[in-house]
Amino acid sequence: MSRHARAQPSPKRRGAQGPSQRQLRAGELVRHALVEVLREEDFSDPALAGVSVTISEVRMSPDLKHALCFVEPLGGAHAAEVTAALNRSARFLRGQLGRRIELRFTPELKFVHDESFTEAERIERLLHDPRVARDLEPDDGA
Numbered sequence: 001m002s003r004h005a006r007a008q009p010s011p012k013r014r015g016a017q018g019p020s021q022r023q024l025r026a027g028e029l030v031r032h033a034l035v036e037v038l039r040e041e042d043f044s045d046p047a048l049a050g051v052s053v054t055i056s057e058v059r060m061s062p063d064l065k066h067a068l069c070f071v072e073p074l075g076g077a078h079a080a081e082v083t084a085a086l087n088r089s090a091r092f093l094r095g096q097l098g099r100r101i102e103l104r105f106t107p108e109l110k111f112v113h114d115e116s117f118t119e120a121e122r123i124e125r126l127l128h129d130p131r132v133a134r135d136l137e138p139d140d141g142a
Contacts, residue, residue, distance in 0.1 A: 019059065026103060027058040030067050033100040034058070034109075037093060047078070047085035056114045060107065067107040070114035079113045086111040 019027070034055050043049060052074040059068045073082045086093070090109040098106035126132060 020062070023060040023062065023064070026064050026107075027060045027067070029101055029103070030060070030097065030107060031055050031058040031069075033097050034069065034093065036100065037096045041096065043085075043089060045085045045089060047081045048089065051078075051082055053082060053086070054114075056116065064103060065105050065107055067109050069109055069111045070116075071111050072114045072117050076117060083111050083113045 038053055038055070054072045054074065055069055056072060057070045059070075060066070069086075071083060071086060073079055087110065090111065094106055094109050097109070
């Protein structure tokens, strides 16, 4: 193989790499700052009044100008209303975020409901189903 004939990653592999270290660090920085803002600020929106929200993950775009925030209200109740209220308050939250973090650009925030908690609960129920437990028991007849 010649010196100039190096294997280049295919376009499919290049896009499937996942977030960079920079994106991960910025996402965690934004997540921690948003948790502080949500804990300290009072919101006029009734859907956010007295609601405890978990921000499980923040995914940053490669240019760090957009942040996708995965949220889950405590207990999972009224998730759609809380997510919609957070999206309505995104400009206010972005302003508060700009005062707390040091990034070149304060990212645009978009909030979505985190479905991983419901999926984990569904898998837990499946594992405790008597039919599945029966299949997982060791077979003594062998």
